Amino acid sequence: MTDNKLTSDILRGHTDTMILKLLLDEDHYGYEIIKLILNNSDNQYDLKEATMYSSLKRLENDLSITWYWGEGLKGGRRKYYQITEHGREMYQRNIENWQYSLKILEKLL
Amino acid sequence: MKKNINNELEQIFAKYSNDEGVLELKEEIKSDLENRYDDYLSQGLDEELAYKRTLESLGSIDETIKEISNSEFNSVPQMRGTSLNGTNLPKNDFVGISLIDGNFNGSVLKGSNFSNSELVQCKFKGCEMSETNFSNSSLIGSAFGGSNLHHATFTGSDLLNARINSASANDCRFDNANLTNTKMTSSSFKNSTFSGATLNHTDFSRSDLSNVAFDNLEIIGVSFNNTSLKNASFNNTTLIGVTFKGVKKKHINQINFINVKMDKITYSSLIGNGIVLNNVEVI
Numbered sequence: 001m002t003d004n005k006l007t008s009d010i011l012r013g014h015t016d017t018m019i020l021k022l023l024l025d026e027d028h029y030g031y032e033i034i035k036l037i038l039n040n041s042d043n044q045y046d047l048k049e050a051t052m053y054s055s056l057k058r059l060e061n062d063l064s065i066t067w068y069w070g071e072g073l074k075g076g077r078r079k080y081y082q083i084t085e086h087g088r089e090m091y092q093r094n095i096e097n098w099q100y101s102l103k104i105l106e107k108l109l
Numbered sequence: 110m111k112k113n114i115n116n117e118l119e120q121i122f123a124k125y126s127n128d129e130g131v132l133e134l135k136e137e138i139k140s141d142l143e144n145r146y147d148d149y150l151s152q153g154l155d156e157e158l159a160y161k162r163t164l165e166s167l168g169s170i171d172e173t174i175k176e177i178s179n180s181e182f183n184s185v186p187q188m189r190g191t192s193l194n195g196t197n198l199p200k201n202d203f204v205g206i207s208l209i210d211g212n213f214n215g216s217v218l219k220g221s222n223f224s225n226s227e228l229v230q231c232k233f234k235g236c237e238m239s240e241t242n243f244s245n246s247s248l249i250g251s252a253f254g255g256s257n258l259h260h261a262t263f264t265g266s267d268l269l270n271a272r273i274n275s276a277s278a279n280d281c282r283f284d285n286a287n288l289t290n291t292k293m294t295s296s297s298f299k300n301s302t303f304s305g306a307t308l309n310h311t312d313f314s315r316s317d318l319s320n321v322a323f324d325n326l327e328i329i330g331v332s333f334n335n336t337s338l339k340n341a342s343f344n345n346t347t348l349i350g351v352t353f354k355g356v357k358k359k360h361i362n363q364i365n366f367i368n369v370k371m372d373k374i375t376y377s378s379l380i381g382n383g384i385v386l387n388n389v390e391v392i
Contacts, residue, residue, distance in 0.1 A: 048168025068234030069255030
């Protein structure tokens with residue numbers, strides 16, 4: 001696991017887009033999102049609960065995602081997050097922004 | 110150790126207001142941390158290390174709670190094709206509209222009027238829809254998961270293949286509604302009415318059906334498994350292929366099966382619970 005502060009700052013800045021990407025194909029609940037990000041990063045990026053829920057709230061407030069109560073495994077309820085059409089547009093825009101930034105950084109760094 | 114995790118969370122959250130958003134966040138984090146702790150254990154960590162790692166995973170949670178307790182959800186009504194999710198449209202008039210695959214997830218639709226509408230395969234998940242009127246509407250295949258439907262009216266509506274799961278639906282009216290293949294699971298339907306409703310393969314598993322009268326109906330293939338049937342009644346009813354697994358014996362014993370006809374499957378489902386039935390006619 002990386003302890004490099006700078007690296008994780010850069011990663012953290014893209015949490016919204018990471019979550020939107022996961023929700024493109026399927027609805028997920030909180031811990032599922034954390035596990036998928038850990039697995040998809042080959043155990044390099046362990047998203048903190050605080051970072052994730054701030055991001056989910058932000059996405060909810062700008063109508064990029066919505067949520068509903070679903071059934072958990074052991075009875076109980078579980079909040080499932082779902083991407084909206086607006087969220088899909090945001091994802092595309094974020095990806096384009098990132099690719100543009102990358103081009104500039106390659107010239108500058 | 111799970112108890113310790115819970116105590117830790119209670120302490121962190123004790124500083125904040127108990128509004129709904131904050132309580133829901135606590136509920137989500139609690140379940141996340143328990144899952145995380147179990148995962149660490151199954152990876153071979155000892156209890157102490159698993160506990161330590163679990164708490165570390167929280168991060169600066171105070172900031173997050175503050176953001177949530179301060180944020181007012183200012184949603185602006187937006188019309189994007191047929192997607193109205195996250196919108197705030199209380200008491201709106203949607204009489205006679207026609208919409209297929211419409212998305213209203215997360216919307217506030219309290220007291221809205223959708224009567225005589227066609228809303229096929231629409232999504233109403235996580236909505237505030239108390240007192241909403243769906244009478245005589247076609248709601249085939251629509252989804253109402255997790256919504257608040259208190260005092261909603263579904264009189265004469267068609268809910269074929271619809272899903273009303275994990276919903277709060279006390280005091281609703283389903284009179285003369287078609288509930289064929291409708292999933293009405295893990296929800297609360299206390300005091301709701303079903304007179305003249307079509308109950309064919311309706312799934313009520315794990316729902317609370319206290320004070321509900323299923324009188325004068327023909328009920329076919331319906332699951333009442335693990336429901337609460339406190340003060341429910343089944344007078345003059347015909348029950349075919351109906352199952353009552355896991356229903357509390359004392360609830361069933363309260364039911365006067367007056368003038369009830371049932372087939373052998375239903376009869377054995379009840380007898381299997383140790384219920385003594387005197388007045389029923391087995392057909």
